[in-house]
Amino acid sequence: MDSSTYYTALGYNCRSNSGAENIMKHLTPKEAAKFLHDNPSALFVDCRSEMEFFFVGHPAGVSHVSWNDGPDWEINPHFVGEVRKLAGHSGDRPVVLICRSGNRSVDAGHALEAVGFTRVYNVLHGFEGELDDTHHRGSMNGWRFEGLPWEQC
Template sequence: MQHLSPTDANALLAQSPETLFIDCRSEMEYLFVGHPKGAHNVPWNDGPDWEVNPHFVQMVKKLAGQASARPVLLICRSGNRSSAAARALEGAGFSNVQYVLHGFEGDLDAQRHRNTLNGWRHDGLPWEQY
């Protein structure tokens, strides 16, 4: 498993359009906070109980077309969930899994705010909100 800066992850997506881009945040985060353009939402965990999604790997396999060698790039809010999700995919046989360091919203600053230090959105990379 490899982690990439948001800028490097965006470059990977441009260079390798076959890469499957998964946003593993909750559905509400994906819809209301925004998400990277082109990312599929497959929650690693979701409300109301916030338990790990037992269907996560199967959902990614379906999107990947059963090609475990297809590159997969994961993103979450800060990099924690995507790291755990990447380990699960590797354990299920995926051989080319990467995740975005600092995630979509980035690390907390001294005032406990996100989007001020790093992350996909902070770096000005393409994103959208419904």
Template sequence: MEHLLPTQAWDLLQREPEALFIDCRTDAEFFFVGHPVGAMHAALYDGPEWDTNPHFVSEVRKLSGQSPERPVVLICRSGRRSVEAGNLLEDAGFTRVYNVLHGFEGDLDDEHRRSTRNGWRFDGLPWEQT
């Protein structure tokens, strides 16, 4: 798995339009906090117990058109869940997996707020709320 800063991930997505951009946060995070423009949603964890989605790999496989060689760029809130998601995809045979460092909202600042130090939104990359 290769780790990319948000701006590097954006550049890769522009250079390789066939790349699959997956936001692996929860449904609530994806829909209510916002998400990168062009990102598809496949939650790694969800529900009140934060259970691992047993269908995560198969959902990504379906979104990829059953092509494990297709580049997959993963993003979560801070870049931690996306590493776990990437490891699952690599274990399942995906060969070009990328993790977005600092994620969508970035690291916490001294006042426990996000999007103030780093991350997709902090870098001013395109995002939306649906």
């Protein structure tokens, strides 16, 4: 089931506020860092699991709302509501999403667009980046690879 269908099943109105189709924009980690610097009102959300967020590390200053989490890895039915609350109930506030490698954040972004968020951005390659030829992350791309500010709990 795709995100829009899931959120429709939960009772959300999955139409854009403007009536126009939203198109998520994709930013490299460095572009995202510049965008966040240039747009201080933007909301930066890490949508990885709680374990990833705390133990692997996360961008400095990011808010955390899991898109899905263990042990069952089902989509968090409160994701949209939690992001809405952080955004001050404004669908026009820019929301920048990051996950491990840039995939979950796309699904999370589609869910936000489905309920009317109009300025959604995905961080390509995420926090850890893509797998290299030896199946390791962090050696080719990603927020941490680019040397951008991050912290670990």
